[in-house]
Amino acid sequence: MDFRTQLAAELPHLRRFARALAGDAALADDLVQDCIERAIVKGHLYDPARPLRAWLYAVLRNLFISGLRHQSRSMVVKTVDDLADGEGAVAPEQEHRLSASLVAEALERLPAQHREVIVLVGLEEMSYRDAAEIIGVPVGTIMSRLARARSALRQILEDRGHTVLRRVK
Template identity: 40%
Template sequence: MRDALGDHLVSLWRFALILSRRRDTAEDLVQATCVRALERADQYQPGTRLDRWLFAILHSIWLNEIRARRVRAGAGTVDAELALVFDGGEATETNILAAQVLSAIGALSDGQREAVLLVYAEGYAYREAAALLGVPVGTIMSRLAAARERLAGLKDE
């Protein structure tokens, strides 16, 4: 399990960053996911997709964090643009476009952001994303359609 986790860290971090919109929170989520996966490695069913199991753990931890924040009341979020770090190198134009895209994705509703990341960035099938998030497939399709409509304005700009 320990060796297999390393293959999924980048995807987990990307998902955590989309959910939390904060680098530090994303890192904490990934770390908590890895700890829980190691602690509960016996619950993983060999032959199934490890990444799907890890994403489900991360999503569960995130939902618990959201509930805890509501109880504590006061922890805010940071815009996606502030979560990016630019090195000022030769790819400035690409980084600007990436910041615009991430900002637009960050402006989507939580459900739309989750669906966009899982389906478009991580390559999950609609059914897989629906199962991971615990929603019907039609909900994923609806969220993606709404997200595409909102993001279509970027293309014109």
């Protein structure tokens, strides 16, 4: 399989990770597009001995962090339309959709470093070692961030009166 075909196969995973980081679908799509563009341009730097997904996640995460740094230097002006609540929104009727919605909202309330660890290890099922490589921290840091993130997520949900997470030992 050639490099571009492998890139295309990773798009759904990149979108999910970008959405978790950015919290906004449009911003996530821009982030994925930038990531793919950078991967194509810098493809010669990719080491085939390393998993492509881990390399792409590192590229995407670095782009996201660079964007945050740039954003913190520039002032964002919102219009009244951006601040208005979504009119006509209907609450989900099915319990599993409600649970997913509650967890997604709780995830957005977590600090970025906790959210990215939960997404990489919990959702993307990456090993601690791969997540550590992507984020650039020791494996022990991943483990402690994950424990703190799970605890914070559980607390956020309990504070809202919901118990959609359960302990698995």
